[in-house]
Amino acid sequence: MVPAVCLLKGESHGNYESIGQCGRAGGRSADTAVTDHHVLSTARGAIERLGHQTIEQIPGYHDDLSGLPKKARRQVTSDFISMTVTAVEASEELTGVKQLDPLKTRDSEQFSDAFQPLADLLISVARRLELMIKAKDLKAGRGALAIYSIAQRLAQNPNNTHLAVHVANLKAELNRKRPSKKPKASPPTSPPSSPVTPAAADEKKGGEPAK
Numbered sequence: 502m503v504p505a506v507c508l509l510k511g512e513s514h515g516n517y518e519s520i521g522q523c524g525r526a527g528g529r530s531a532d533t534a535v536t537d538h539h540v541l542s543t544a545r546g547a548i549e550r551l552g553h554q555t556i557e558q559i560p561g562y563h564d565d566l567s568g569l570p571k572k573a574r575r576q577v578t579s580d581f582i583s584m585t586v587t588a589v590e591a592s593e594e595l596t597g598v599k600q601l602d603p604l605k606t607r608d609s610e611q612f613s614d615a616f617q618p619l620a621d622l623l624i625s626v627a628r629r630l631e632l633m634i635k636a637k638d639l640k641a642g643r644g645a646l647a648i649y650s651i652a653q654r655l656a657q658n659p660n661n662t663h664l665a666v667h668v669a670n671l672k673a674e675l676n677r678k679r680p681s682k683k684p685k686a687s688p689p690t691s692p693p694s695s696p697v698t699p700a701a702a703d704e705k706k707g708g709e710p711a712k
Contacts, residue, residue, distance in 0.1 A: 559616070582610060649675070 556562055586603045589595045649671050656664040 560612070579610060579613070582606060 585601065586606050589601055590603050595601075649668070652664050652668050652671070655661045656668045
C-alpha cells in the first residue's frame with residue numbers, strides 16, 4: 502500500500518505520470534506500522550494531509566460537475582480514443598472540423614491513467630475502513646449488552662442500589678426509538694365501496710325497484 506504512504510507523507514508530484522507511478526507501486530515501508538494507541542493520531546494526520554496537500558493539488562478538483570449525469574459512463578475504450586487522436590493528427594481534414602482537440606484529449610487520458618489507481622485505492626480503503634468500523638462497533642456493543650445484563654442482576658441486590666440509576670438510564674437508551682433512514686411508503690388506500698341494495702341493482706338494469 503505504498504499509495505497510502507505517498508498520501509500520508511504529503512508528497513507533491515510534478516505531473517500525472519509520477520502520481521500514477523506512486524499509485525501503482527507495491528510494498529509497504531517500515532515507518533507505516535502503527536500501534537493501537539497511535540490509531541487516532543494517525544487517522545487525523547492522514548485526513549489532514551490527504552485533504553490539504555493531495556486533493557488540493559488535483560487539477561480541476563473544484564470544477565463544477567453538477568451537469569454530469571449520475572449514470573454517465575465511458576462509451577468507448579482508451580485505445581479507441583488514442584486511435585482517434587492519431588487519426589486527427591494525421592489528417593488535415595479531421596483537424597479542420599475542430600471536433601476534437603488532440604492536446605486536451607491526451608491530457609484527459611493521462612489524467613485518467615494517473616488518478617485511476619488513486620481512486621481505486623481510496624475506494625478500497627473506504628470499504629476496508631467501513632468493515633473495520635462495523636467490526637469494532639459490534640464488539641463494543643456486545644460488551645456493553647453483557648455489562649447491562651450483569652448490572653440488571655446486581656441492581657436487584659439491596660447493597661447495589663447505586664446501580665439502579667445506571668440500569669434505568671441504559672434501559673431508556675436501549676428502548677429509545679431510532680429514526681428510520683427511509684420512511685416506509687404506505688400502500689394506496691381505495692375509498693370504501695358502498696353496499697349495493699337490491700333496489701339500486703334493479704334501477705341499474707332499467708327495471709322498477711322491487712317492493
